[in-house]
Amino acid sequence: MHIVVCVKQVPDTKVIKINPKTNTLDRRGVPSILNPYDTHAVQEAVHLKQQYGGKVSVLSMGPPQATAVIKKSIEIGADEGYLISDRAFAGADTLATSYALTKALEKISKTSPIDMVFCGKHAIDGDTGQVGPGIAKRLDIPPITNISAITKVTKDYVELQRKLQDGYAYIRSTLPCLITIEKEINEIEYASFPNMLKAVHFQPVVWSVDHLENVDRKQLGLKGSPTVVGKMFAPPKQEGGHRLEGTPEEQVKQLVEVLKDKQDLFHVNKS
Amino acid sequence: MSEQHRGIWVFAEVNDGTIAGVSLELLGVGRVLADKLDVPLAGVLLGENITPLSEQLIHYGADEVYVIDDPVLKDYRTEPFLAGMGKLARMYVPEIILYGATPNGKDIASAIATDLKTGLTADCTMLDVNVEKRLLEASRPAFGGNIMATILCKKHRPQMATVRPKVMKSLPADPARKGTVIEEKLQMKEEEIRTKVLEIIKGPGKSVDLEGADVIVCGGKGMGDEQGFQLIHQLADTIGASVGGTRDAVEAGWLSHDHQVGQTGETVTPKIYFAIGVSGAIQHTVGMKNSEMIIAINKDPDAPIFDIATYGMVGDAREILPVMIKAFDERLRENEVVSHA
Ligand SMILES: Cc1cc2nc3c(=O)[nH]c(=O)nc-3n(C[C@H](O)[C@H](O)[C@H](O)COP(=O)(O)OP(=O)(O)OC[C@H]3O[C@@H](n4cnc5c(N)ncnc54)[C@H](O)[C@@H]3O)c2cc1C
Numbered sequence: 001m002h003i004v005v006c007v008k009q010v011p012d013t014k015v016i017k018i019n020p021k022t023n024t025l026d027r028r029g030v031p032s033i034l035n036p037y038d039t040h041a042v043q044e045a046v047h048l049k050q051q052y053g054g055k056v057s058v059l060s061m062g063p064p065q066a067t068a069v070i071k072k073s074i075e076i077g078a079d080e081g082y083l084i085s086d087r088a089f090a091g092a093d094t095l096a097t098s099y100a101l102t103k104a105l106e107k108i109s110k111t112s113p114i115d116m117v118f119c120g121k122h123a124i125d126g127d128t129g130q131v132g133p134g135i136a137k138r139l140d141i142p143p144i145t146n147i148s149a150i151t152k153v154t155k156d157y158v159e160l161q162r163k164l165q166d167g168y169a170y171i172r173s174t175l176p177c178l179i180t181i182e183k184e185i186n187e188i189e190y191a192s193f194p195n196m197l198k199a200v201h202f203q204p205v206v207w208s209v210d211h212l213e214n215v216d217r218k219q220l221g222l223k224g225s226p227t228v229v230g231k232m233f234a235p236p237k238q239e240g241g242h243r244l245e246g247t248p249e250e251q252v253k254q255l256v257e258v259l260k261d262k263q264d265l266f267h268v269n270k271s
Numbered sequence: 272m273s274e275q276h277r278g279i280w281v282f283a284e285v286n287d288g289t290i291a292g293v294s295l296e297l298l299g300v301g302r303v304l305a306d307k308l309d310v311p312l313a314g315v316l317l318g319e320n321i322t323p324l325s326e327q328l329i330h331y332g333a334d335e336v337y338v339i340d341d342p343v344l345k346d347y348r349t350e351p352f353l354a355g356m357g358k359l360a361r362m363y364v365p366e367i368i369l370y371g372a373t374p375n376g377k378d379i380a381s382a383i384a385t386d387l388k389t390g391l392t393a394d395c396t397m398l399d400v401n402v403e404k405r406l407l408e409a410s411r412p413a414f415g416g417n418i419m420a421t422i423l424c425k426k427h428r429p430q431m432a433t434v435r436p437k438v439m440k441s442l443p444a445d446p447a448r449k450g451t452v453i454e455e456k457l458q459m460k461e462e463e464i465r466t467k468v469l470e471i472i473k474g475p476g477k478s479v480d481l482e483g484a485d486v487i488v489c490g491g492k493g494m495g496d497e498q499g500f501q502l503i504h505q506l507a508d509t510i511g512a513s514v515g516g517t518r519d520a521v522e523a524g525w526l527s528h529d530h531q532v533g534q535t536g537e538t539v540t541p542k543i544y545f546a547i548g549v550s551g552a553i554q555h556t557v558g559m560k561n562s563e564m565i566i567a568i569n570k571d572p573d574a575p576i577f578d579i580a581t582y583g584m585v586g587d588a589r590e591i592l593p594v595m596i597k598a599f600d601e602r603l604r605e606n607e608v609v610s611h612a
């Protein structure tokens with residue numbers, strides 16, 4: 001079984017700051033990390049490898065620094081790493097991103113056929129979740145999104161638990177297929193010492209556009225992106241209402257008064 | 272792109288024979304946009320035995336409904352839905368298609384965008400149109416909600432967006448509204464489809480009912496510690512409310528993630544929302560600001576939560592809550608006695 005996991009380097013949005021005056025991003029000192037959902041995707045692929053054999057490759061599109069997330073994937077237990085890096089990819093929206101990643105997947109599968117492609121449910125920066133289904137459409141394989149468990153794997157098909165808004169669907173799909181991974185699928189394990197050592201010295205295969213085959217350059221990067229960011233603005237501010245004044249007792253009294261005609265919404269605890 | 276692309280479509284998501292709330296909300300905002308552009312608004316219904324639902328879409332604002340009623344569309348699967356939607360979009364060339372930002376809505380929208388080689392804006396919370404340029408202005412929170420970005424798709428049609436549930440307002444149903452139903456066929460055999468739905472199990476994933484709650488008591492980091500957070504549970508118990516929490520409260524381990532309200536948790540619209548010891552960070556407020564009434568307790572008079580609160584109480588929650596719990600308890604017991612008398 002050959003699983004390729006698409007991994008993205010993202011800024012840690014927990015520490016991102018916006019300059020309130022200019023509405024621009026302050027990236028200073030913001031660390032880059034492996035997209036958390038992709039971390040779970042790599043971990044899941046490694047689990048499957050341990051159970052069923054085969055190998056795990058990871059693929060990233062990004063600047064040379066994105067090598068860091070490939071090394072991180074090696075720590076978790078991935079075997080091979082590919083980085084596609086070229087100015088021509090820059091400024092890609094999700095349509096152009098899925099195009100570039102698909103071209104790389106096609107090249108990888110020439111030497112080593114792919115059984116499954118894993119993506120994260122979404123990347124925490126762009127946060128669209130659109131890249132995975134886009135790749136599947138381009139490769140003409142079924143996409144199954146929001147996977148919270150892989151329940152059965154055979155040579156020809158997999159059975160999956162797909163998270164819905166209000167429950168789960170159990171799906172069987174033929175192979176190859178593409179799935180997008182939810183965090184609840186697994187817990188991240190500590191990296192083993194040999195994997196950590198391997199990661200230190202690991203160098204991914206790096207491809208520029210010229211290494212990829214049958215590429216229509218018009219579909220890459222900014223040129224190949226139908227969407228553009230028009231403007232950025234601060235979220236609309238809403239107006240505040242009444243302040244209740246006084247001691248806690250006085251404030252509570254006013255509140256109880258205000259809510260008098262809403263009491264049918266409250267349900268008395270009969271116990 | 273060409274002049275022939277006209278009309279606004281809403282993908283109508285059906286679960287268990289009912290149209291999803293978000294689809295009705297999209298008809299509400301779609302109606303406004305369609306009137307501005309002076310074009311018809313259409314609902315698109317795919318499924319098995321769903322033709323009768325067309326009427327409901329019309330009552331909620333659609334002028335037209337495109338229907339494909341076929342057994343292979345019984346449960347959502349990307350392949351047959353993509354085939355159906357792709358066929359309709361190529362035949363009738365709409366200029367805008369809107370989808371709910373639900374698991375299925377996002378899935379189908381992403382696949383169709385790639386199929387039609389057009390742009391798709393994700394998770395929008397504001398929609399407008401530039402009438403002159405016939406451009407959809409789809410705005411979405413970016414970078415953890417700290418900023419809004421308006422995304423445009425200038426040269427490709429249809430322009431597409433997924434829209435967060437519970438942000439737009441649906442219109443009141445008008446049973447007198449009339450519209451046209453256009454039925455098409457999907458030539459796809461079950462054997463051609465590579466995925467099978469084995470089973471669907473409703474609800475086990477969610478033990479916490481935040482979405483359906485009339486009243487939510489939400490506690491934040493300001494409750495201090497796990498023991499302080501007990502006051503949140505006590506208030507909720509007293510008035511029969513559901514308990515919510517901020518991400519910081521969840522991360523502190525005071526309650527499980529399924530209680531989290533906000534950008535990476537649930538979006539809720541109860542009738543009353545108590546925000547207690549909650550600062551009001553944008554990532555939290557995107558998930559609750561459409562509540563009918565917001566009551567905030569915070570010791571910092573300048574906390575941003577007060578900007579959106581209907582009623583604000585400045586003070587120490589650990590002092591105010593015991594008083595409040597007692598007052599509600601007495602009040603509600605009185606009512607009990609009265610109503611039983
Ligand atoms: C503020 C802002 C708003 C944006 N809004 C939109 C929008 O509405 N529509 C749009 O089309 N584009 C949008 N973009 C562009 C989008 O962020 C980029 O196209 C990005 O390259 C991929 O999208 P994503 O981060 O949403 O990925 P997602 O689709 O959320 O990522 C899902 C998975 O795809 C894989 N993946 C994604 N990118 C890579 C990569 N570079 N290398 C390897 N694997 C990857 C990973 O497995 C990841 O977990 C926006 C960008 C910004 C800055």
Ligand SMILES: Cc1cc2nc3c(=O)[nH]c(=O)nc-3n(C[C@H](O)[C@H](O)[C@H](O)COP(=O)(O)OP(=O)(O)OC[C@H]3O[C@@H](n4cnc5c(N)ncnc54)[C@H](O)[C@@H]3O)c2cc1C
Pocket residue numbers: 013014015414415416490491492493494495516517518519520531532533534535536537547548549550551552553554555558568569570571574586587588589
């Ligand atoms: C990508 C991203 C996604 C996120 N998603 C979410 C999300 O889904 N939901 C979410 O909630 N957050 C989310 N966050 C986090 C969010 O930015 C805030 O950090 C979080 O909401 C703050 O939680 P809080 O209000 O409990 O804590 P704090 O911001 O620490 O606020 C505590 C408040 O309590 C007040 N206080 C302190 N003591 C008392 C007292 N004794 N009595 C009364 N008031 C008191 C303080 O004045 C303060 O205003 C996200 C952040 C990012 C970057």
